[in-house]
Amino acid sequence: MIRWGLLLLGLSQVGRVDLFLIALCISLLQALPLSQGGQKGLFGIGLGLVFLFPELTYYFGLWAYGGYPFHPLICLFSVLPALFYADPTFLWGCIWLAFGWQLGKLEQNYLQDHTRLKHQRDDFVEKERFLAEQNARLEAEKQYEIEIARLQERNRIARDLHDSIGHVLSSSLLQVGALQAVNQDQRLEPLLQTLSQTLDRGMHSARQSLHDLEDASWDFDSELQRCIHQFQFCPLTLHQQIDHPFSTWQGKHVIAIINEALHNVTRHSKATRVQLTLSEQPGFYQLIIADNGPVGKIKSGGMGLANMQERVQLLKGHWNLDTQNGFKIHISWPKEEKIHEDHDRG
Template sequence: MDTLIDKCIILICCSITLIDGSISVLPVYVFVTAFGISCLNTYFDQSKVTVLTGCFYLLLCFLVPPFCLLLPLIFYDFFTRKFWYLSVIGVAACLRYLTIDFQPMHLSILVYFLLSFLLCYRTDTFQKLSHQLKISRDNSRELNLLLENKNKDLLEKQDYEIHLATLKERNRIAREIHDNVGHMLSRSILQTGALLAVNKDNNLKAPLLSVKDTLSSAMDSIRESVHDLHDDSIDLYDTIRTILKDYKTYETTFEYDMSDNIPRNVKYCLIMLIKEGLSNIVKHSDASHIVILVREHPSFFQIQISDNGNPLCKASASHGIGLENMQERVQALHGTFRTSIDNGFKIFASIPKNT
């Protein structure tokens, strides 16, 4: 757009020198030719086109000197492409025209040469600065995006570490309750039973039985609480990674995309599926690569276990007790279970949420 504005300014200024008051079609030819060549150079924006059209117009300037009156418009393309040799030839053609037909008004052509150069220099400088500004802006945006991604990764890592620390603390509390409180309650129950065995006073028998029942009830409650703490403290990702450590002889690909709030029964189901699936691969497959995908969707959980083993080797394993147990475990959670033989053996299961 800046280049078009510059050319319009030069064209208007040079057109003034064409007005001489005589009735002639030559100024029209000069105007149309210079305007057409300038439009071609702007449209194609190629060095070869500028050289060809420029040489053609310079030839016209030597053959028909009045064409020099609009030479500053052509010079703008020379300056843009830095064709200084063509500019020198154009200046020579202009000086020749001034010596042949000198008029004071024609001296303004030299001023328009300078104007063409200044406008070209200004536009070129502005475009370079604009390009640098865009590069700086893009780099700044890229850096901001990188920083945002890094901050997001740090926050996710921090949240995961907090979650993992919470699970470890739950495990520690469960062990403490089991080892200390559980043992003391067990000892108290045994001591109460011993007192009942040696007691000869019938008046104390009922209170001792009541104490024993209370201790047994407390023991059951603590046992359930410990089991709940332990079950909730299971980290599915770490558990799967730990299972895969026993299969280092295989090339494994593990993709995990699950939230932290996974129901306990779903965790145990997925862990069982992975253990049984890996066991089947070891027993019935000649695979070398195992792929495990565990994903959470808005309405269901999904798991896929596949390998690159020979399908013929898998045919005998497509209907086994292990697969039946896997299917029963998934169906107990109202899920779907499928297997397929396609470039290896695949196990696919989906479990709906809120089961």
């Protein structure tokens, strides 16, 4: 907009269309992303044309504006043609020169400030995004620690109740049994028998309730994250897609298998990465533990593999070892309702 204003201002002073077109061509070339040397060259061409057409002095402001930011003293040479011809346009040339150079300086300062503010804004947005991610991560870790503490406290209460109530009920049953052994009064025998049966039912009920409380205090996801956090041998990637969580007893076997597999990686493997995949299919679950370590001779009688295989059998599942491109353990087992169906049919 400023460039066109200076161009029309020169045209109003000179009135020649041919000189207007010359000034327009130089100005358009100056608008291209040229180097500083290229800008100086264009200004030199304009300066040479002024020797031929002193009226072009009125376009000094336009060229000084387009030729900024090279040193303003160079622009002063552009008044030499006007001095050479002793033309009265010399004063106007100086005015347009100073005016155009000042406009160019103001625009350059504005662009620099705009670029600096844009960079500051981008830095602020990036820092804000980074802080939001950090806060989300810290909040997730905090919630994880709270959940772990809650489950541990519930587990501790279950153990304490099991020890105290179980001891009291067991002692009571022993004492009733002792009374039945030494009792000589037949009238007390039914009462002692009823008391013994009541205490026995109470102990079984308390034991079942404590087992339920202990199961409720065990969380598969928390235990899985604990396994991952404790594994520091090499980077581990987890891919988990479970829509219907399996039961506590299945989860405990799965965690034991994962622990054993990661322990084997630490002891026997030279892997640089481990991938853990846990997925759910329509009728079964699937666990894949793979590492990229070199595979040597597999000891079939190793305790680690034997323990994992035993737990897979308890889950009524199947497993397979793959030694192509690393070491991979592929395990699948039916869902709990399927196990119950097979058990009922048997």
